[in-house]
Amino acid sequence: MKLILTQQVSGLGEPGDVVEVKDGYGRNYLVPRGFAMKWTPGAEKQIDLIRKARSAREIATLDHATEIANRLKSLNVRLRTRAGDSGRLFGSVTAADIAGAVKDSGGPDLDKRRIEVRNPIKTIGEHRVSVRLHPEVNATIQLQVIGS
The missing domain is CATH 3.40.5.10 (Ribosomal protein L9, N-terminal domain)
Known part of the structure; x- marks a missing residue:
């Protein structure tokens, strides 16, 4: 087909x-x-x-993608969301939530389709999220999910 x-x-x-x-x-x-x-x-x-x-x-050049990857590594990304007493979230964290948290943290405006969440984020704490910036450049974001 x-x-x-x-x-x-x-x-x-x-x-x-x-x-x-x-x-x-x-x-x-x-x-x-x-x-x-x-x-x-x-x-x-x-x-x-x-x-x-x-x-x-699209991020046009490899240099630009590398620059953005370096900015993402230095960011302290925090996402506040509703959670129960046991630390379990009501729902899960989506790629759109992560893109918004990166922007709120002073990072670049990311396309949510480039954010890869391999396992659903359903608990508070530290999580690693991968971002495909360029075919040759992937960045990792340290995401801290905080319950409210």
């Missing part, structure tokens, strides 16, 4: 890429979740729009 990616999918490609995947993976996972759309000759025109939007929010 031929698809056009609308969002970045780890191990597959970036938004605007045309990829060939197995039918079940495309039909049951990528398309319903909005990660891709079916390729048609008419959809080719939308690829340019997707690529322009990607280039507008």
Whole structure:
């Protein structure tokens, strides 16, 4: 099945890429979740729009990505959220919450889609979160979740 990616999918490609995947993976996972759309000759025109939007929010150079990674390492990111007496959160911390906490801490404005939360954050305390800034540069954020 031929698809056009609308969002970045780890191990597959970036938004605007045309990829060939197995039918079940495309039909049951990528398309319903909005990660891709079916390729048609008419959809080719939308690829340019997707690529322009990607280039507008993308960190252009490796030097710039390295600079942002160094800024993120030195940040003390704190996120205050509701938690129970046992230290368990009411819900979990999302990528959007993390992006907001980084900005509130004086860091750069991050795209929430670039933040990778491998295991759901459901407890207060210190957590490590990975951010894909560039295909060659990943940064790690030390996130301190504080219960209120």
